[in-house]
Amino acid sequence: MERLQKVIAHAGVASRRKAEQLIVDGRVKVNGKIVKELGVKVTPSDKVEVDGIPVEGEEPVYFLLYKPRGVLSSVADDKGRKVVTDYFEHVKQRIYPVGRLDYDTSGLLLLTNDGEFANLLMHPRNEIEKVYVAKVKGIPSKESLNHLQRGVRLEDGKTAPARVKVLSSDKQKQTAIIELTIHEGRNRQVRRMFEAVGHQVQKLKRERYGFLQLNGLSAGGARELTAHEVKQFRALAKKSTGK
The missing domain is CATH 3.30.70.1560 (Alpha-L RNA-binding motif)
Structure with a gap:
């Protein structure tokens, strides 16, 4: 489940802050009912509307980046420093890093717009x-x-x-x-x-x-994960938890 304002923002309707205002103003419906509370969470099967227009969920995407040194593991920086999403300006979805690497640390970083997948990878119990x-x-x-x-x-x-x-x-x-x-x-x-x-x-x-390496990539290079790799990660997490 995802917070309602996050779903609206990910769909490209508005920024997260603007989405919160839309909710407070009573312009958002979930399954035909107006929702004004910011803590509400929804599932992919819930019907979300803003001003009567259905909000279409983004297609989930998954990327591997060889993060160079001197780049922030963030989606924006108020000091104007380079961030990891600068390498994905061609991607229409609102992706974000899974965890982070320090500013002075290079190497393999995953980015996605799939919150469930990100949480699965970052949870300590999954021991990836x-x-x-x-x-x-x-x-x-x-x-x-x-x-x-x-x-x-x-x-x-x-x-x-x-x-x-x-x-x-x-x-x-x-x-x-x-x-x-x-x-x-x-x-x-x-x-x-x-x-x-x-x-x-x-x-x-x-x-x-996990099982992913930087094979064939130079610093700043990226590629999309295959569907099989995404499935492997989900299976790896389930195996570690015994579920």
């Missing part, structure tokens, strides 16, 4: 793996790597166990390339995990999300 490759300052000890694997204590709680692999290290420059696999999605989690064991992240990239 995300693989990051980090260049860190210093060479982590075996003890530090084990600490990352067991979970580290952050200000918002202990992280779940992770998988850690050292890809390379440079004793002269005192840097290391580490692959970290997690299934949580806390704010700046990977950077904070490395900081917790004494290693600052100098560069970070998300290489994989």
Whole structure:
């Protein structure tokens, strides 16, 4: 179920804020009845009308983006910085990122207009793996790597166990390339995990999300997910929850 104002906005009738005003003004009907409450949620089978004109739901779309560094995981920015939706100006649907990657982090990001699908992927209980490759300052000890694997204590709680692999290290420059696999999605989690064991992240990239990889894409490149890939993600989430 989606909030009524969100459905109206996604259909391209008006912005989210304007849609809220339309509801308050009594110009919106759901299944023939005027609705003035902003908390109302509707399903795809409900008939929504604005000023007597039926609101047609958008066709769901799903995209994979290789987000470059220096781009916001947002649909707009009041400071005029580049955002991920700038790469989809040809897409008529109102898409938004599934979760986020930090401004200085590059890599695989999904975008969609399907709220149910986005929630399915982001919910921690579904434990969808995300693989990051980090260049860190210093060479982590075996003890530090084990600490990352067991979970580290952050200000918002202990992280779940992770998988850690050292890809390379440079004793002269005192840097290391580490692959970290997690299934949580806390704010700046990977950077904070490395900081917790004494290693600052100098560069970070998300290489994989679930079974998806960046194969064949350059920074700023994107492609649409296939119907089979969307089904795979839904099956992956259901399998993890046992439903």
